Amino acid sequence: MCGQDRSGLKRLVLTLAASLIGGSIVFVVGAMSAGEPPGIVPRVTGTVQPMDDHAAPPLARPVTDDRRKMRNYPEQPPVIPHAIEGYQLTLRANRCLDCHRRQFTEGSGAPMISVTHFMDRDGQVLADVTPRRYFCTACHVQQTDAQPLVPNVFEDMTAAKKSLQ
Numbered sequence: 001m002c003g004q005d006r007s008g009l010k011r012l013v014l015t016l017a018a019s020l021i022g023g024s025i026v027f028v029v030g031a032m033s034a035g036e037p038p039g040i041v042p043r044v045t046g047t048v049q050p051m052d053d054h055a056a057p058p059l060a061r062p063v064t065d066d067r068r069k070m071r072n073y074p075e076q077p078p079v080i081p082h083a084i085e086g087y088q089l090t091l092r093a094n095r096c097l098d099c100h101r102r103q104f105t106e107g108s109g110a111p112m113i114s115v116t117h118f119m120d121r122d123g124q125v126l127a128d129v130t131p132r133r134y135f136c137t138a139c140h141v142q143q144t145d146a147q148p149l150v151p152n153v154f155e156d157m158t159a160a161k162k163s164l165q
């Protein structure tokens, strides 16, 4: 019993020492790289001087072509392919569910929210949408015609798998 306690203490001291050494290595490396100029950091403000008065650039236009986009991976929340401007999404009103709720999809032609949207955190399937998935736009977003600030090198997993073969 006593021996076990002592070896536990020894392990604790060793772990503490290891994390102290690890911490100082990170600190030294951090300090070394601090002097280097930053790589590509795109300027969100564009080419104008940040402190000058200038008109705000127009907002990018949302893509509303009603074509459901392929998902980049199976668990991706699908992007919204239609207009959602003015749709109320509050504690009392949820415009999205007026079309996407199970009971209304026949009339609206909208895809039903999937079964995961009915599950509580214990995996229990509820009769209606779970509070965890009530605020749709926390996960589902529209796309716009904005140009990306940096090139996107994302590769679909099937393409990535092919390049490994």
Ligand code: HEC
Pocket: 065, 066, 067, 068, 069, 077, 078, 079, 080, 081, 082, 084, 087, 089, 095, 096, 097, 098, 099, 100, 108, 109, 110, 111, 136, 137, 140
């Ligand atoms: C007037 C009915 C209606 C309302 C309101 C509505 N939708 Fe839709 N939604 C549709 C229809 C119909 C589609 C099928 C594609 C299309 O026609 O645009 C769709 C498609 C989608 C998709 C794509 C599904 C997929 O598998 O690709 C998402 C995500 C979505 N809607 C989310 C929302 C969210 C979030 C809201 C609320 C902000 C909302 N919708 C409000 C009718 C509606």
Ligand code: HEC
Pocket: 074, 075, 076, 077, 078, 096, 097, 100, 111, 112, 113, 114, 115, 116, 117, 129, 132, 133, 134, 135, 136, 137, 138, 139, 140
């Ligand atoms: C916590 C994130 C989250 C929230 C909040 C959420 N969703 Fe989803 N949604 C997802 C994910 C992830 C998927 C794809 C995998 C799945 O079905 O769970 C999805 C799938 C969908 C689909 C496609 C269903 C299918 O079978 O093709 C629709 C339609 C949809 N959601 C609508 C909604 C609507 C409407 C709301 C609001 C009531 C909502 N979602 C809230 C994450 C979310």
